[in-house]
Amino acid sequence: MLGIVELFVALVSSLLILQFLKLQWMRSQLPPGPVPLPIIGNLWLLDFKLRRETLAKLTTIYGNIYTVWMGQTPVVVLNGYKAVKDGIVTHSEETSGRPLTPFYRDMMGEKGIFLTSGHTWKQQRRFGMTIIRSLGFGKNNLEHQIQTEASHLLAIFANTKGEPFNPRTSIVHAIANIICAVVFGHRFSSEDESFSKLIKAVYFVIYFQATIWGRMYDAFPWLMHHFPGPHQKVFAYNDFMHSLVMNEVQMHEREKTSDPQDLIDFYLTQIAKTKDDPTSTFNKDNMVQTVVDLLLGGTETTSTTLLWALLYMVQYPEIQERVQREIEAVLEPSHVISYEDRKRLPYTNAVIHETLRYSNITSVGVPRLCVRNTTLLGFHIKKGTLVLPNLHSVVYDSDHWATPWKFNPNHFLDLDGNFVHKEAFLPFSAGNAPTFQHLSSFVLQHNNKHSKF
Template sequence: MFSLLGGLALLAGSFLLLKLGTFYWERSRLPPGPLPFPVLGNLWQLSFRLHPEMLLQLAEAHGRVFTVWVGSTPVVVLSGFRAVKEALISNSEQFSGRPLTPLFRDLFGERGLICSNGHTWRQQRRFCLVTLRGLGRGRLALEGQLQEEVAELAEAFRQKQGRPFDPQVLIVRSAARVIGALVFGHRFLSEEPIFQQLTQAVNFGLAFVGTVWRRLYDLFPWALRHLPGPHQELFRYREAVRGFISQEISRRKLRAPEASEDFISCYLAQITKTVDDPVSTFNEENLTQVVIDLFLGGTDTTATTLRWALIYMVQHGAIQERVQQELDEVLGTAPIVCYEDRERLPFTRAVLHEAQRLSSVVAVGAVRQCVTSTRLHGYSVPKGTIILPNLASVLHDPEHWETPCQFNPSHFLDKDGNFMVNEAFLPFSAGHRMCPGDQLARMELFLMFATLLRTFRFQLPEGTPGLRLEYVFGGTLQPQPQEICAVPRLSSCSPSSAPSREGL
């Protein structure tokens, strides 16, 4: 009996030593980093979150390329523009993979755009890029839709009559209706239950990925799949959203084949076109997931950036006044703001870019995976290694920004006051996995920001002690919930009515 127990103990001890030996041998092959613990890795030191500021502190101790362990999985973190550029731009193909964590595998599978790889990803991405650009090339029609949405957003602000309110709900609703019109071909009414459920699903999902529950699910998926918790609510939202998208797909099938005025119609036409192609990945499962991906990528980041931009204008009243002066001088009595106006509004454009830079809403960016063994910043990186580009470290890199932690529109202006591009401005990431909807986001942000600043003066409510500038960490870096006042500017031209399509 004792010999049997002793043998089992010896076997267990040997297995543990083997696992520990393998663990530390694998660690020795990767870039340096903080000492990990068995099972948890560095999650305890990281408070179970890949927090951008904490990763910046680790970069100071371990270098621009270092390794942290998420449980038993190594993650190579890239900090600063040079390291991120080397991976995502100079070696974009080698770092174009997308690892699937247990949570994302259970939620989405290897479908769609965000979580797919290989042939599926290449086909889906190419189609999304071409289709989104094609829909956007009817630029005047798309711009007209955006101007209509912006006019309604401004009207919603005006109805507050200068009283304190939190603009989050109105801005998120507006951004969601923009992407909804592009994907589904019709504008949602704000009170529609399915529209409210879609925005709730996006908000809940992005908040969930910043919680400890997300890390616990990835560590113990076999247990969490069967246990109660907020992750189960996430899966309920997924099923509801999939059901709605399936209904929309069924409606599109009843239309004439040539009716390709929205993304779903274009995708269905592509399914028909490639039905006899044995390697085609165009099917309704991928379509459903791509639509979810577009909503996730196209709603929160745009809305959050605009919220930060308004907060910065409240914080920097002199800059807000200078933006409004430029808008008044350049646009005069023009009834609406047009996207082409940005070329004549260098300061307004610089202020909006600076808001994107300083807020860095995407934080650490989406993880990549090394698809072939390669070298990065002098280190060997084996095939399959997970790569995490800390985009916040790029947008705050002191080598490329004069005052990286301060709001400074001069980062995007030359000595003559002309707008200029900075190569370290990567809010949409870079390389093969760059956001495919960046052009839509740029147009949407400019039209919203310029119109709102032209129409209102933003300020704190009387008696408010000050702005809360600490962000809420989740899927994106959200501003704290807080109220501001949108006081109508009597001298401004009020875009109270939507522009006509013929007038564009």
Template sequence: MEGMWIYLIALLVVLLILYFWRQQQSCRNYPPGPLSLPFIGGLWRIGFGYREDTLIKIAKQYGNIYTIWVANFPVVVLSGFHVVKEGLVNHLEELSDRPLTPFFRDLGRTKGVAFSNGHLWKQQRRFGLFTMRKLGLGKKDMESQIEAEAQQLVEIFASEKGQPFDPSMAIINSVSNVICAVTFGQRFSLEDENFKKLIEGLDLGLKFIGSFSHALYEVIPWLMKHLPGPHKQALGISDMLFSLAKKKIEQHKEDTSYHEPQDFIDFYLLQMEKSKNDPNTTYDEDNLAQCIHDFFIAGSETTATTLKWAILLLTNHPDIQDKVHKEIEDVLVSSSICYQDLKKLPYTNAVFHEIQRSKYILLVGFARQSTKDMNLRGFCIPKGTIVIPDVRSVLFDPVQWETPEEFNPNHFLDKEGNFVAREEFLPFGAGVRVCLGEQLARMEFFIFLVTLLRAFCFQLPPGVKELNEEPEAGLTPPLHPYKVCAVPRCSSS
């Protein structure tokens, strides 16, 4: 019996050696990176205590193009401004696909805009861009809707009467209502229990992405689908959002309002009718529901998180807050706010850009997948390889930014105090997969924050010396919960 155990152990050791040797042979075809171990690949280098600067540190060791093996799957990471730009801009076609791993395939149903590829993605994205313009992005009607939501937020903040409160739920509700107006022409109240459940679920779902449970789902989906856990909750919220979209589509069809389109659903239903005889059309109700699903996930939490960071940073830096408020009061005469006003506010513009740079809302940029074999700076990246553009490494590149780790609006100002647009400012990505809602997000951020700063001076609660600026873990690293005092300004009374 003892001899049998020795034999089995020896056989296992030999198999592990063969497995390791084979894996090392595979690694030779990819850019260098951390040693790939059996079963876990190069994940040992990242560890369980993943930090924002983990990938940046790996790049310092292996170069700006390196490979991290996730079990048996190679993931090529692009780091630093020049390499990320070259990959996303100079290789548009090769890096146009989104990798559909098991979880994201279930989340996105391979439909819509965010989680689709090929002809379907191109048609849905082209229609999305066209319709966003039709709905008035950059025009006064859309700005008026955002301004109305911003005023609702002012009323909620004012009800706190300058006492410490957590602004998070009110902000996510107001931002989400902008998406509601764009997609199906309706807003929800803060007291709506179903809407509150949906928003809270989206927050939990985003925290799940990038977690250990998420990694398990990607590696052993056949088992995880039968086990309880946070993955069930994340996919359940996705199903709930998809069902809500389906319900709104049916209501629009019954009203037949889409012949005079007012929102995204109207325009889409009208396009479905026009394309019903086209054999190559991808316009159908499932794709429409998934597009709405994608808009909510991409457009609610991200903009809301940026606004929460803005309030936190301006509260911690009252001198910068005062300077922004003074510029707004000196320059803006009208009580109504127009996005074009941002051009008249160089310091405010610089502060807004620096908030988005210094508190980039993702751990890394969204992953791509190579559609064909490609060569990048002498490295061969085979077809089907997952490629991650580390946008954080661009926004914190010490070669490009004077003080990358600090909140410093001077990064976007010249010596005369004029605003300077920076090519290295890529919070919305680059290339053909650049954020579809970039213009809407910029407009929301500006109108919401200017409206709030006109109405309130944000201050630390009594006894609090500073709000925590360290993010928590997650795909969209959330802030630690905080409370702030929104003290009404005399001019707003």
């Protein structure tokens, strides 16, 4: 009996040693990093999470490009503006892949914008950005929708009559309604049951994967798919979102218009226009997922940013007062604020940008997948390698920010008080910041103009 146990131990030990040696060989082909262990890689070192503090500590040891092992999977982490820019701007084509975790693969598939790669991603993203710009014009444009929601928000704040209250629900509803107006062409009442359920669905889908149940699903997808638990609730919420969007699509189809007013109108026109093009990726599945992507990508991020903005205004009353003075000095009391006004409000604009930088709600950024071999700051990265841009390290890069760990609007002002753009301002990765900045700018400026926090 003892011989069998010894044989088993010897076999397991041999396999672990072989695995360890294999990892060391693979490690030699990647940027430096902590030594991975068989099976768990560096998870023990990371405390099973990608924490900002841990990534910063590893930067001091291994430099701005290093490799960590999430189990048996190597992830090349880019730190600081120079490395992140090289990875997601200079070599954006090479790192344009989107790795799909089992959870997101089973829930959404390779459709829409956020979780697609290659030809589909290019077509969907380019079309989406074009439509968002198109909706900036006309009578019922994006700016008008934001002004409308800002007015609703101010009315809710005024009704509190100076008493303490939690603004989170009101802000989330306002941001979600802006996105609904853009994609559906109408807003929802706060009492609408479908709207309330949509808000819950967005929250559950966004935050589920970071829970222990989300990690278990990614580790054992086949088993978890058939196992009861909170993940089944998330799938149900996801189905609800898709059904809600499809109902809106069907209403748009019944009420055909020659004058597109929202994203669904434009998308249906594009489907009809490209129906005979074999290279087209425009279809109802991609349309529905694109709308869901915008709801998921915009609601929580923008509302969280605005909540941080309110907190900073309370925490730094001298900054709040200076914003108030600038707005009152430049704009007439009856003036309806517009995005163009930012050019006359340099300090207010700087405060908004500093809020985005300092709050840094997106943290490490979205992982990318190398679709072909590339070189990042001298390191050779093979096709199929996961790359993680650490956005926190960019907006807190001491080489580009005078006081990175301090809320300081002067980061975006020159010596004469004029607003200046900063190349290291990447709060939502490359290419995504403008849309969220616009939404944040309107609401924050509108609130400041009419009332002190």
